[in-house]
Amino acid sequence: MAATQVTGTPGEETAAQAAQTEGGTAPAEVDSAQEGHDRPLEAGEAVEEPQSFPVTVIVRRYDPEVDDEPRWVDYDVQMFATERILDALHRIKWEQDPSLAFRRSCAHGVCGSDAMRINGKNRLACKALVKDFDTSKPIYVEAIKGLPLEKDLIVNMEPFFDSFREIQPFLQASSKPEKERHQTIAQRERFDDTTKCILCAACTTSCPVFWTDGQYFGPAAIVNAHRFIFDSRDEASQVRLDILNDREGVWRCRTTFNCTDACPRGIQVTKAIAEVKQAMMTGVKL
Amino acid sequence: MTTTIENPNYAYPARSAGRRGPNLEKAGWIFMRASGVVLVVLIFGHLAYNLLWTPGGIHAVDFGFVGGKLAQPFWQWWDVLMLWLAILHGSNGMRTIVNDYVHKPTIRAVALWAIGIAAAILIILGTLITFTFNPCPEGADPSLLPSFCAEL
Numbered sequence: 491m492a493a494t495q496v497t498g499t500p501g502e503e504t505a506a507q508a509a510q511t512e513g514g515t516a517p518a519e520v521d522s523a524q525e526g527h528d529r530p531l532e533a534g535e536a537v538e539e540p541q542s543f544p545v546t547v548i549v550r551r552y553d554p555e556v557d558d559e560p561r562w563v564d565y566d567v568q569m570f571a572t573e574r575i576l577d578a579l580h581r582i583k584w585e586q587d588p589s590l591a592f593r594r595s596c597a598h599g600v601c602g603s604d605a606m607r608i609n610g611k612n613r614l615a616c617k618a619l620v621k622d623f624d625t626s627k628p629i630y631v632e633a634i635k636g637l638p639l640e641k642d643l644i645v646n647m648e649p650f651f652d653s654f655r656e657i658q659p660f661l662q663a664s665s666k667p668e669k670e671r672h673q674t675i676a677q678r679e680r681f682d683d684t685t686k687c688i689l690c691a692a693c694t695t696s697c698p699v700f701w702t703d704g705q706y707f708g709p710a711a712i713v714n715a716h717r718f719i720f721d722s723r724d725e726a727s728q729v730r731l732d733i734l735n736d737r738e739g740v741w742r743c744r745t746t747f748n749c750t751d752a753c754p755r756g757i758q759v760t761k762a763i764a765e766v767k768q769a770m771m772t773g774v775k776l
Numbered sequence: 777m778t779t780t781i782e783n784p785n786y787a788y789p790a791r792s793a794g795r796r797g798p799n800l801e802k803a804g805w806i807f808m809r810a811s812g813v814v815l816v817v818l819i820f821g822h823l824a825y826n827l828l829w830t831p832g833g834i835h836a837v838d839f840g841f842v843g844g845k846l847a848q849p850f851w852q853w854w855d856v857l858m859l860w861l862a863i864l865h866g867s868n869g870m871r872t873i874v875n876d877y878v879h880k881p882t883i884r885a886v887a888l889w890a891i892g893i894a895a896a897i898l899i900i901l902g903t904l905i906t907f908t909f910n911p912c913p914e915g916a917d918p919s920l921l922p923s924f925c926a927e928l
Contacts, residue, residue: 702876741801744876770802 542568545625547578549590550632551642560639564628571621575608575631579615579643592643599754602690606643607632612692612752634695636704649704650691653711657733659718662726677722680776684717684762686755693749693759705738709749709759712740716762719774727774731766740767804868811861818858843911844922852906859902867895 544566552560567581576597583590594604597616604615608631609623615631623629637645663671687710694700694708715734719727734740740763749759769775827833830841845851870891878884912925 699876702879735799735802737799737801739801741805742876767805771806 540570540572542570543625545569545578545620546628547575547582548628548630549579549582549642550630551590552633552639553589553641560632562630569620569625571619573620574616575613575618575620575629576604576615578620578629579631590643591641600688602688602754605634605690605692605695605754607634607695612696614690614692614754617754634691636695636697636701637691645695647691650694650708650710651689653694653707654689654714657707657711657715657718657730658726659714661718661721661724662729663723664725671723673722677776680722681717681720683757684713684720686757687713687717688755689714690754692752692754693757696748696752698746698748699742699744703738703742706742707734707736707739709743709763712743712763712766713757713759716766719766719769720776722776727769731770731774734766735770740770743767808865808868811865815858815861815865818854818861822854822858839920840922843909844924846906846909847911847922847924856903856906859906860899863895863898863902867891 545568547565547567548562549565550560551557551563565578565582565586567578567586569578569581576594579590579592579594583592592604592606592615594616595601597604599614599617602614605612606615607613608615608618609629612634631643633639633643633645637647637650640646689710691710693713694710697706697709700706700708712734715730718724719730743760743763745760745764747760749763750757750761753759826837826841830836846855871888874884874887874891878887911922913921918926
């Protein structure tokens with residue numbers, strides 16, 4: 491059975507073709523896949539090699555030492571459909587203009603360094619695939635909004651992290667467990683969604699309330715407060731609720747769902763904020 | 777070895793720490809939701825009674841009709857409740873918009889005071905008129921007045 495299956499897989503064809511004897515013969519009968527792994531195969535249909543195509547990327551550049559105002563600069567790059575916007579930025583930086591400044595670290599959607607506004611929507615450049623964009627039109631890339639612009643795609647994240655620190659994002663418990671703090675699966679499930687946050691700031695900088703009022707805690711801080719408020723092991727839920735029951739706290743949320751749309755981890759941000767509001771009115775329900 | 781950090785968050789006191797006065801944001805948020813639900817009942821009840829229940833619909837609404845309604849305590853309280861909730865709900869919404877969009881402290885203060893004063897005037901005048909309204913002014917054409925004026 492295994493021997494017949496091998497013939498159809500397109501990925502193996504190039505390797506198989508190389509090993510093929512002249513003229514192309516039908517595969518010899520074998521007893522097992524292992525025995526037949528190097529036997530000649532029939533030539534299949536040729537697979538078309540992926541072609542690169544030109545993409546125009548327009549980046550909002552800003553050099554504080556030269557520019558008074560940010561300016562849009564066009565770059566043409568050859569891209570493959572499977573590549574990401576981050577690859578386009580790399581290509582620009584490495585091949586065209588080394589002065590382009592942007593943050594990125596892991597480049598795989600985990601570290602949260604490269605949140606930026608691509609075609610008007612906050613995303614991680616390392617998770618935005620070229621094939622998902624209409625490449626007949628230019629792709630616009632700019633820094634996330636609402637935080638002080640430092641250079642090109644880099645913003646000052648300190649106000650964002652200040653809000654994060656303020657909600658006390660660490661476990662607070664008075665007792666010391668003998669070995670470890672136990673939690674049921676259901677108790678862990680309660681705050682599972684908000685543990686996914688990577689602090690990329692895509693949600694906070696997509697929030698219209700945050701754009702106009704930098705004092706607002708912002709979705710990311712509330713999400714991280716939610717992660718501890720609904721943690722059965724934590725004892726400082728009320729402290730965090732008091733901090734967020736502020737003029738600049740959860741009540742400023744207008745439930746526009748921009749944060750939920752922007753979150754690259756798919757966290758239901760607006761729902762988390764609503765749950766924190768609910769906890770302020772009726773107490774924390776774990 | 778374990779270390780105890782006495783006050784791990786010392787560098788980041790809560791934003792509200794230095795603020796004076798009560799924090800009414802939570803009360804305001806709850807009020808907006810509660811008053812919204814009540815207003816839906818009050819306003820649609822008002823429209824249904826005036827336009828559907830009363831024969832003649834919109835054409836029957838005249839001085840006599842309104843005067844007759846405002847002579848009954850039930851409709852007085854209905855209208856006053858509607859007035860208070862609608863004005864407070866609306867002006868709190870305006871306050872929210874100003875807080876969201878107006879950043880210059882002076883303009884913001886002026887706008888907030890203007891909204892507050894307008895709301896206060898509307899509520900005081902409206903309440904006063906609802907409870908002191910005279911449906912049978914002297915010397916008026918009796919055909920324009922509520923029917924019960926003839927019995928006075």
